[in-house]
Amino acid sequence: MSKLSARSEDYLKAILRLQDQKKVVRVKDLAQLLGVRSPTVVGVVSGLKEGGLVDQEHYGYISLTPEGKVVAETLLQNEELLRTFFEEVLNLDSGEATQNACNVEHFITPRCRERLVSFIRFLEICGRGAPKWLDHFRHFSLTGEPPPCDRCGEIFPGDRRGCEKA
Amino acid sequence: MSKLSARSEDYLKAILRLQDQKKVVRVKDLAQLLGVRSPTVVGVVSGLKEGGLVDQEHYGYISLTPEGKVVAETLLQNEELLRTFFEEVLNLDSGEATQNACNVEHFITPRCRERLVSFIRFLEICGRGAPKWLDHFRHFSLTGEPPPCDRCGEIFPGDRRGCEKA
């Protein structure tokens, strides 16, 4: 499969989600999940069938081929990565984090993905035992107030200008 | 103007860039910048003219209307914000940061944008005088090694498990 459109990627992800959740995927379910009409699903799915990513018998259920499953799982992992960033770091609520992740997922470069993975791991590792850094950002993003300088030495750099402890 | 497609947004941004840089915008310049042929530009631009975002006389130069300029400037600011994140935080090179920013810009929600602005401001403010946090992430993303614990107390939380100073 040469290069999937963003929309085809959405269809693949949706098929994987439904497959995990309902065991069997119908045109109707897919249409509902993606907010389109059945003939649209039939059209896009027929393209995915040609690409060898999806199987379906006439008037039958839809399923991912092994190749399609690999692709879909990768896409879903990438989306999940972004969702984590939007929710855990930027503190968006779950719905909005998912929406952004789902839309953005198609458009970031592999290296960008890698860096984001690193970034999230970094936050996790370096927050072990003292995961205050994100709390401070949360506070800042709500109030616009930087954390008080007397915490600098304890928790993270903060604004050290004029701070004698630094 | 109801709702612009991602592609139309690209055209608006390109017009603004060229306008700032060359004073006068031609179909040909736009085609070159966007990597398409002239008739494509003519088609999209005619839509933007109908939407009241762009002016152009027959066989004449292209320019943004006041409304179009406002829209384009907003789009460009958003792109710039993302570019900053990708370049300064995720440490992507300028070209790749720009590419990601340009592609992603169309798809993030306003609240997500706000949070990203906050996030970048937070990093700036809280790094004043001791902007080591991002350096540490940079090191981590290259080597996979968390920063040594003996820096914890000085610079940022780090991994405090087993660190007697914490």
Add this chain to the structure above:
DNA sequence: TAACAAAAGTAGGCGAGGCTAACAATGTCA
């Protein structure tokens, strides 16, 4: 100023991804 080059525009086609309307297959149940 006439001729030519360069740029813009028009005509018409294509594929993706939507839609509605109509039709075909399948499933269910009295």
Add this chain to the structure above:
DNA sequence: TGACATTGTTAGCCTCGCCTACTTTTGTTA
């Protein structure tokens, strides 16, 4: 088992953003 509801498919149309081939306008210059 026959009738009806549900679901999937086909046909045909639309818009968007792209293209090539061709025409028209504009600008330059001999």
